[in-house]
Amino acid sequence: MSNQKTGYGMLTPIHLVVLAGIVVGAIATSCMGAFKLPDVWIFSIVGGIGLAYVLLGLVDCILRARALAAAPLDSQDVSDRAVARELAESLPGTGLLARHSRRLLAAWGAGATGQQVSRMAATQLYRALLALVAEGVAIFAVVAIGLLISDFPMFDAVVINIATTIILLLIPLVTLARIQGASRESGYIESQFLARIGNDTPAAATTDFAQKVETSVNAATARFADTETKAAAAIEAATAKLADAQQKALAALTDAQTSASAAALKASTESAAALAKSSADAAQALAKSQAEAAAAMAQGQTEVAKQLERVTALAASIEKVLDLQKSVDGTLKSVSATDEFKSTLLELKRHLAESDELIKTATKPRRIRFVENPAE
Numbered sequence: 001m002s003n004q005k006t007g008y009g010m011l012t013p014i015h016l017v018v019l020a021g022i023v024v025g026a027i028a029t030s031c032m033g034a035f036k037l038p039d040v041w042i043f044s045i046v047g048g049i050g051l052a053y054v055l056l057g058l059v060d061c062i063l064r065a066r067a068l069a070a071a072p073l074d075s076q077d078v079s080d081r082a083v084a085r086e087l088a089e090s091l092p093g094t095g096l097l098a099r100h101s102r103r104l105l106a107a108w109g110a111g112a113t114g115q116q117v118s119r120m121a122a123t124q125l126y127r128a129l130l131a132l133v134a135e136g137v138a139i140f141a142v143v144a145i146g147l148l149i150s151d152f153p154m155f156d157a158v159v160i161n162i163a164t165t166i167i168l169l170l171i172p173l174v175t176l177a178r179i180q181g182a183s184r185e186s187g188y189i190e191s192q193f194l195a196r197i198g199n200d201t202p203a204a205a206t207t208d209f210a211q212k213v214e215t216s217v218n219a220a221t222a223r224f225a226d227t228e229t230k231a232a233a234a235i236e237a238a239t240a241k242l243a244d245a246q247q248k249a250l251a252a253l254t255d256a257q258t259s260a261s262a263a264a265l266k267a268s269t270e271s272a273a274a275l276a277k278s279s280a281d282a283a284q285a286l287a288k289s290q291a292e293a294a295a296a297m298a299q300g301q302t303e304v305a306k307q308l309e310r311v312t313a314l315a316a317s318i319e320k321v322l323d324l325q326k327s328v329d330g331t332l333k334s335v336s337a338t339d340e341f342k343s344t345l346l347e348l349k350r351h352l353a354e355s356d357e358l359i360k361t362a363t364k365p366r367r368i369r370f371v372e373n374p375a376e
Contacts, residue, residue, distance in 0.1 A: 010060050010096065010131075010178075017056060017139065021049025043164070046146025050167040053139045057174035064181045067097045073192040078105065085109030097185045100124045104193060114197045121194060125186045129179060136175025143168055 025044035072091060077083050088105035091098055103124065108117050147164065 014138070017049055017053045020052030020056070021045055024048030024051055042146050043150035046143045047164045047167060050139060050143040050171055054167055054170045054174050057178055061177050061181055064095050064097065064185065067093055067095045068185055068188055072098070073101060078193050079196045081109045081111070096128055096182065097188070100185070100189060101193065104189065108197055114194070117197060118194050121186070121189055125182065128182045132175060132178050132182060136172055140171045143171065
């Protein structure tokens with residue numbers, strides 16, 4: 001795809017024409033056996049360049065006519081930008097028609113307006129015509145100047161002179177034919193592409209939107225009518241099923257009510273008997289419970305009276321103990337306040353200190369030395 005998007009787009013790039021002219025000139029010079037004649041060399045080379053341009057130009061015209069006849073845009077919905085983007089990537093061909101179409105499709109798919117794409121198409125046509133005219137003028141000038149420099153006409157080679165003259169006349173004709181081919185390609189692009197996207201103005205967009213809305217509303221109305229018919233049939237069938245179900249439910253309800261009435265009467269009789277028995281049992285149990293509760297209450301009152309008596313006696317004992325403790329505390333205070341008691345305590349303290357010193361002295365480690373004296 002990169003080779004399709006880049007390049008010259010025509011078969012007559014100047015380097016290819018010059019190279020072909022040199023090859024043709026060398027072959028013609030070798031056929032004439034005039035390698036050492038500069039005029040023959042110049043004549044052969046410029047004649048070869050003209051012949052190469054004419055032949056390549058004719059081939060280019062044929063290929064472009066075939067590409068135009070293929071009509072690559074006729075069956076495509078190029079007004080849809082998504083389709084335009086896909087077509088810009090997949091459109092085959094390396095000629096001007098394919099290259100220009102791909103560029104315009106890519107611009108339209110990228111979000112360009114119809115006016116922008118139209119201006120782009122005009123710019124592409126202008127560049128193509130300018131290149132074609134420049135090619136024809138340059139090749140004609142090169143051939144004419146070369147023939148003037150060389151020894152033309154060559155009176156000893158009439159056939160070569162005629163052929164060269166024909167080539168010189170064919171150069172502008174081929175150029176004109178190629179210009180006409182470019183114009184036909186531009187007209188095809190205008191009619192098959194620009195004419196389909198040129199109405200992207202707000203008014204045209206509103207018209208298209210109204211048409212689309214009308215189409216959608218008509219389709220929705222048809223679908224609604226079909227749905228309504230189906231719904232009516234479904235409602236009728238459901239109504240019949242509902243009536244049948246109601247009759248069956250009414251019969252079942254009547255049977256159930258009869259059965260329920262008999263069962264309710266039986267249950268009521270049984271419940272009344274059970275309730276009478278339960279009431280008698282409950283009355284007996286209540287009388288028994290009241291008698292037991294009265295006896296337990298009397299016994300409890302007796303026990304409470306006994307406990308109160310014990311608490312009263314205990315309180316009297318506690319008061320006696322408190323009085324005794326007060327008297328003992330008073331006695332101890334009076335004793336500790338006398339001088340004799342204080343002196344006794346000091347003497348006891350001094351005695352304890354002396355005893356402590358004696359104990360420390362007695363418990364110190366001692367060293368025993370044995371001295372041996374000679375016997376007398």
